[in-house]
Amino acid sequence: MTDKTTILDCYTDEPAGLGVPPFVGVWPRYVAGLHERQPMYLAIDDLRWLRYRECVPQAVIDPPVGRTHIEAMNHTRSPDEIRRVLQEADPLVVIAGVQTPGKYLSARPGTLREVNKLLASLSLRKVLTGPVLTGGTQVRGGLRPQLPQAGDYEELRPFVFDSYEQLQPHALRGAGLIAQMPNMANRIVEIETGRGCPREIGCSFCTEPLKHAVQWRNADHIVEEVRTLMGLGARAFRLGKQSCIYSYESGDPQKIETLLSRLAALKPAVLHLDNANPAMVDAHRTELFVKYLTPGSTAAMGVESFDPKVAGANNLNCTFEMAFEAIRTVNRIGGFRGENGCHALLPGVNILLGLAGETPDTLECNFAALKCLLDEGLLVRRINIRQVVPFPGTALYEQAGQKYLRMNRRHYPAWIERVRREIDMPMLERLFPVGTVLSDLCSEVHNGGTTFLRQIGSYPILVAVPERLALGERFDVRVTGVLPRSLTAERIR
Ligand code: SF4
Incomplete structure (x- = not known):
């Protein structure tokens, strides 16, 4: 059949x-x-x-x-x-x-x-x-x-496999599917480097520890898949399918360098990373990422809450001090501008609302920490604020469910607005001052007479240009101003 x-x-x-x-x-x-x-x-x-x-x-x-x-x-x-x-x-x-x-x-x-x-x-x-x-x-x-x-x-039908040896033939054969996907010239391919959470007991809200035990995928397998995808026309990649890229192969710098150097040798147009556990961020590994990745990458750090009570109640993975140290380290090493107009590597901060133990003071504590980042002159590429979804099977679902969301939800909109105005906007002015030239942005969508563009990458900044440009094409722009989570710009090429 x-x-x-x-x-x-x-x-x-x-x-x-x-x-x-x-x-x-x-x-x-x-x-x-x-x-x-x-x-x-x-x-x-x-x-x-x-x-x-x-x-x-x-x-x-x-x-x-x-x-x-x-x-x-x-x-x-x-x-x-x-x-x-x-x-x-x-x-x-x-x-x-x-x-x-x-x-x-x-x-x-x-x-x-x-x-x-x-x-x-x-x-x-x-x-x-x-x-x-x-x-x-x-x-x-x-x-x-x-x-x-x-x-x-x-x-x-769950998709399960015991080892990366078992997965590899499927990953290679399945790469061919990208030929049926639209707009591949402007897509970025997620690459798996490992699965599971290296922590003994995970964060209260997270589904990753429920899915897999920890396994790292060896460099041969990863490089072989990327080479196959490049042979099919893919040009941009993100090492994003793992809980923490700094923890790759237990954080062994030699193994990280082997992987990165072999991938960089394939000369992809974009090679970025995602998730970084602040507790694993150090200078040596950061230098390796800055050396081999293309500029504009973001190490998204799941801080989730700067409130020590919430961190304790949800078994979060880092303390206030650890998060700041990691952010400083990435700034020191990755905070220079690359040829596409973006910094080489910057931290991102994830904040999660509705976690166990949250009170209105938690919001104040988070705001104060974000303000410290700004006042210390640090660069943070983006602050991602989400309301948690308590998924069955997680500790949060069992212990608190929606209790804290129900208690505190009414405070969220004004708090988020305050972060966007008082932290994000000055941070964006620092990251992308008026006159900054950003290159190779893809025109993605229209809204009226405005075109919204982004570079291809991990967490690219959204740019609004006040003219209707053809979609799916590449442009260079010059920044003219800052909006709460985006920039305004004029097209220069
Ligand atoms: S969010 Fe927490 S539990 Fe989930 S993968 Fe990261 S460290 Fe592990």
Whole structure:
């Protein structure tokens, strides 16, 4: 019997690993690699696009006025082809799971409810896989997770492997799936370097320790996969599928250097990293990342809370002092400007609201710490503030659930606004003073007469240019001003 498996990518966002465009996640690639014959690939955008065109035959993704339809812009084929692929799909393997929900500029992950609705009229054998099977999925912070309902899928199929030797043939074979993904010239491919959390007991809210025991993937496997992906046209990569890149191979600097030097020798256009545990950040390893990565990379540090009571109650991974020391170290070594206009390597800070033990004083404590960063003259590329989603299986779910979110939620909007105005804006003025030239930004979406652009990378700054530029192309800009989480700029090339 011919294998007619079709993948439906609803996109994934996990504590370790991002698969929302422009990122290409590992899940669809690995799942594709399980099959001898390459599966067809659809994105959730295809289902939406089909529905739009059935309702409004002349609908377009990027109308001349108004906003680009980001929810359908990553569709992979025409409505007729989407219909044909769906008719032949057997089974349709749905990949879903957003567990660290964020704001996405040019894509919208699919929810279980939405997928069920969009597929309701089709008679299809459906299989569900992805992070959703460990704790559920939720695209909005502070809400309860959606869990798969019995009867919606013929099968819930976890994707498991015992060792990276076992995974490797799937990873290599699945790399071919990127040929079916749109806009690959402007996508960045997430690369796995390890799984699980090296800490004995993880943070209260995190799903990563529930999924895997700690394993590191050896450099041969990683380099082989990146080389294969480059052979298929990929040019930008992020070492993002791991809980902490500084902990790679137990933090062994020699092994980190071997991996980085071999990857850099392949000359990708972008080589960035993600997650860094502040407790593991030191000068030697930071020097290696600065030496081998391309500029504009962000070491996102999951500080989560600067309140020692909250840190204790949730078993968070670093103290106030550790976080500051790590931020200083990355600033000292990575805080110079690279050829694309961005600093070589900067820290990012993640703050999580709604953790156990949180009080209004926690917000004050967090604000005071962020203000100290600013007053000390440090550079922080971005401060990511999220409301926690208590996922089943985590200590937070068992011990507190939504209790602290309910108690404190009313304080969040004003506090976030204060951080954006009093910390973010002066920080952005420091990072990108008026006149700074940023190169090679991709034009991603329109809103009225404004085009929003970003460089391809880990956490690129959002730039608004007051003219309607063709989408999917590259431009250089000069900064003209600062908005709460973005810049204004004029196009120079
Ligand atoms: S350190 Fe905390 S947030 Fe990071 S992977 Fe471990 S449990 Fe998750």
